[in-house]
Amino acid sequence: MKKFHSIILCLAIMMAGIVNLQAQKSDPAIEGKVKQYATVPLKYDVGQLEPDEQELMALFIQIADVMDDIYWEQTVGMAERNKLRRTADRNIVEFANINYGPWDRLDGNKPFVPGYGPRPAGLNFYPKDMKKSEFDALKDPLKTSPYTIVRRNSKGQLEVVPYHKAYERQLRRAEEMLKQAIGICKNEELRHYLETRLAALTSDAYEKSDLIWMDMKKSRLDFVFGPIETYDDALYGYKTAYEAFVLVKDEEWSNRLAHFSQMLPDMQKSLPCDPKYKQEKPGTESDINVYDVVYYAGQCNAGGKTIAINLPNDENVQLQKGTRRLQLKNVMQAKFDEILRPIANTLIVKDQLQNVTFDAFFNNVCFHEVAHGLGVKNVVGGKETVREALKNQYSAWEEAKADICGLFMVQNLIEKGEINGVSVEDAYITYMAGLLRSVRFGATEAHGIANIMCFNYMKKQGAFLRTEDGHYMVDVKKMRKAIEGWAALVLETEGTGNYENAKSYAAKNGVVQPELQKDLQKLSSKNIPVDIRFEQGIKQLGLDGMIKREQGPAKVNDDKYLRLRP
Ligand SMILES: [Zn+2]
Structure with a gap:
């Protein structure tokens, strides 16, 4: 009987909590900000894919989620993320998820959560109290590397930590799943790329995998992931942010664009300008292909969404092989x-x-x-x-x-x-x-x-x-x-x-x-x-069946909009 009473009591407290939560007002200004973003499902008819491709896609999405976690580390850190997600105002939770932090990316990064000041220029890439003179005095040549963060050690001195050490715990999860992906991947090009990318993730030497990615011509699936863009380092522009795109090629449109690229020299001749401004002969091997995206994670999923990818950024790779341009058709639609x-x-x-x-x-x-x-x-x-x-x-x-x-x-x-x-x-x-x-x-x-x-x-x-x-x-x-x-x-x-x-x-x-x-x-x-x-996510694509038990529960999209209270 006593037990029964305590259950009733617990229920009463819980109910009061729910009522209390419902009574909490949501800031209409934040609600308006959330509504600036139209919600769009990322769908794909996975029935068009081979079984191994379906399995790969599910693995890629889970690896992308690791990139997403690391990106949160880079913006505010996990503790702050969880704190933001426990905010009572659901719109704040949603808007913080959209922005990967408490700063509004569409409005000059102004803070929108009470208690947060302006966005630190170096985000979590550098200590917030670091002075430029301190950074200048730091002797380590790796301090300007795109793949290191700067931290304070226990003595309060600046220290350079490579990404593969700083995010080791998360990267180990990615490594496990990448190995599985390599094990089942039937497309040789894609497998080779995944192998070199795995080596890159755990050593921060990305050039080789970028070169191999440039040669990927025949794979229907593509997976862009790792530390890529430097937009978020507003302090120096050195540090790259983790992100991931899971992509499927649109063969028909890609072939059409290849055909049109062949016509560039003729097009050049027909340009309506003085002949001297069109005397160069344009190259015809530009690599432009059309894709549908099934998953965005990390930096590319924060704030406004891109409708095209032009990579890699590594200038050495660009000099040797140029870049690949990916047009993201379903997102354009x-x-x-x-x-x-x-x-x-x-x-x-x-x-x-x-x-x-x-x-x-x-x-x-x-x-x-x-x-x-x-x-x-x-x-x-x-x-x-x-x-x-x-x-x-x-x-x-x-x-x-x-x-x-x-x-x-x-x-x-x-x-x-x-x-x-x-x-x-x-x-x-x-x-x-x-x-x-x-x-x-x-x-x-x-x-x-x-x-x-x-x-x-x-x-x-x-x-x-x-x-x-x-x-x-x-x-x-x-x-x-x-x-x-x-x-x-x-x-x-x-x-x-x-x-x-x-x-x-x-x-x-x-x-x-x-x-x-x-x-x-x-x-x-x-x-x-x-x-x-x-x-977006595994459920959205109907790939739930592809998750292996031993991998643990898949982190699907529900998690992105965490419930108000556990
Ligand atoms: Zn342009």
């Missing part, structure tokens, strides 16, 4: 549906809305990538590369070039009957919708500046028109000429490599005009999402 379509519905005139299509969007984005190979790499009549000559102005002009030359290619290939299912009108109007999406955030980075310059140019030429009530339309006839004009201007800017011209043009024309700014505000007041987040 998600962004099109959740963001671009509603933006078009808000800002484009009704009778042109049917011309905003995913196929047109996908072509424009892919050809943007292909078109980076057009124009010149070296200043005409000079000794410098365009990149060296244009310095900090280079990125914006290079993006502007890829964008407009890509559209020019799409237009020509449609007219030649090479691209089907997309009309020239679709390409133009979807292109304008894409610019409106991009300029929404102003001139914060290279793509933004490039797109604002282009938008303003098109508007000035009368190719983009604005109705009195703030809707936009394309004048299809004027658009053709405007594309040629803008492409000529951009190609000339790169070809001459005149830094002062490039800079003053961008300063004058890379600014969102007040009229457009006002129209763009409609997007915020309509709560159109800014980016996406994923429902």
